[in-house]
Amino acid sequence: MTVGAEDKPQPPPGHPVVKILLAQLGTSVALALLFGATGGRVPGYSALLGGLTCVVPNAFLALRLAVPRRDPGAGALVRAAYIGELGKLALTVLMFSLVFTLVRPLAAGALFAGFIAAQLVTFSGFLMRDPEAATTREE
Numbered sequence: 137m138t139v140g141a142e143d144k145p146q147p148p149p150g151h152p153v154v155k156i157l158l159a160q161l162g163t164s165v166a167l168a169l170l171f172g173a174t175g176g177r178v179p180g181y182s183a184l185l186g187g188l189t190c191v192v193p194n195a196f197l198a199l200r201l202a203v204p205r206r207d208p209g210a211g212a213l214v215r216a217a218y219i220g221e222l223g224k225l226a227l228t229v230l231m232f233s234l235v236f237t238l239v240r241p242l243a244a245g246a247l248f249a250g251f252i253a254a255q256l257v258t259f260s261g262f263l264m265r266d267p268e269a270a271t272t273r274e275e
Contacts, residue, residue: 153198156261160191160254167253171246179246185235186250193227194258196220 164187172180200220201213235247 152261153202156258157191157195157198159260160187160194160257163257164188164191164250164254167250171243171249175243175246178241179243182239182243182246183250185239185242186247186252187254188250189228189231189235189247190251190254192231193224196227197224 164184167187168180168184171183197220200216200223203216206212235242
């Protein structure tokens with residue numbers, strides 16, 4: 137039996153993973169606008185590319201973990217997490233390689249600032265709590 141795209145469970149729009157990815161994207165765009173307004177076009181798009189170099193691999197990992205598996209056990213989840221992390225690392229290396237080889241001119245400082253800023257947003261996920269999960273734990 138095949139599962140159609142409409143049958144696959146998707147994280148709801150208010151899910152913490154979706155919030156973090158959107159926050160990373162928003163931070164990347166805001167930082168790109170700030171760098172663009174203060175330093176010009178090159179630092180602006182460099183910061184945006186740095187942010188996207190963080191967001192795209194993180195989205196890959198999130199999708200990897202959200203895809204339903206035939207084996208719903210913990211072992212399958214751990215394997216999916218390992219594969220997702222390896223894919224995330226490979227995508228990050230690939231994206232940095234592509235940016236450094238294909239984008240000219242490039243402001244490396246702005247690129248890394250965008251990447252680091254988006255990466256730091258991930259830590260805000262620890263501050264986000266699911267209200268429903270918190271109430272079920274307290275009961």
